[in-house]
Structure formats: structure tokens, C-alpha cells
Amino acid sequence: MELKRAREDTAGPTWRRFVEFWQREGNAHFVEEETELLPAYARVAGASHPAVIRMLLEHVLIRARIAAIGDQPEPLVDELRELGTWLELHVRHEERVLFPLIEDATGMRPT
Numbered sequence: 001m002e003l004k005r006a007r008e009d010t011a012g013p014t015w016r017r018f019v020e021f022w023q024r025e026g027n028a029h030f031v032e033e034e035t036e037l038l039p040a041y042a043r044v045a046g047a048s049h050p051a052v053i054r055m056l057l058e059h060v061l062i063r064a065r066i067a068a069i070g071d072q073p074e075p076l077v078d079e080l081r082e083l084g085t086w087l088e089l090h091v092r093h094e095e096r097v098l099f100p101l102i103e104d105a106t107g108m109r110p111t
Helices: 011-045 050-070 077-106
Strands: none
Touching: 011 050, 011 077, 050 077
């Protein structure tokens, strides 16, 4: 949410806090989903479900956006807001569509 609310005067600190979060736990969360959760689902239900494909594509796009913003001397407010929107939509998709699908197929509760 903080990314979505970024302003010119808060863009730098907002970006630095996000990068700290991303390095501390955000990227690890993506890796865990890709290396544990999705393979568990694929063993019982296959990996070609559109919700799985969407999740993986969004992981790629979010990582690319993070890298592109990080390559700039200073983050642009519009780009931070866009990243915040992408992350929010991604989380909603996981919570509302993908995680229930995985839970139903595997009995696993995603964290």
C-alpha cells in the first residue's frame, strides 16, 4: 500500500523500505511459491492451470519492474505506484484464486 501512496517527497524512502522488505522476505516468498508450493500442486493437478501460469508470469513481471526501478538513480512516483498496484493485484489473485485451488487439490495451506 505504501508504494501505491508514494509521492514525490516520499518516493526515495518508500523505495528503500520496499527494497529492504524485498531482500529480507519478498523475493524469498516468491521463491518458496515457485520451488515448493507449485511443484506440490503440479504433482497432483498439473501445472498448466491458468491461475498457475498467471502467478508465474506475474512473478517475472514484478521482478523485472523491481530491477528496472532499481536501475534508476531515483525512483519515479508513477512507477512505484504501478508496482504497488501490480503487487496488490498479485496478492489478491493468490489469496482468492490460486491458494484455494492449491488447497483443494493438495490439502496444503499456503503461507
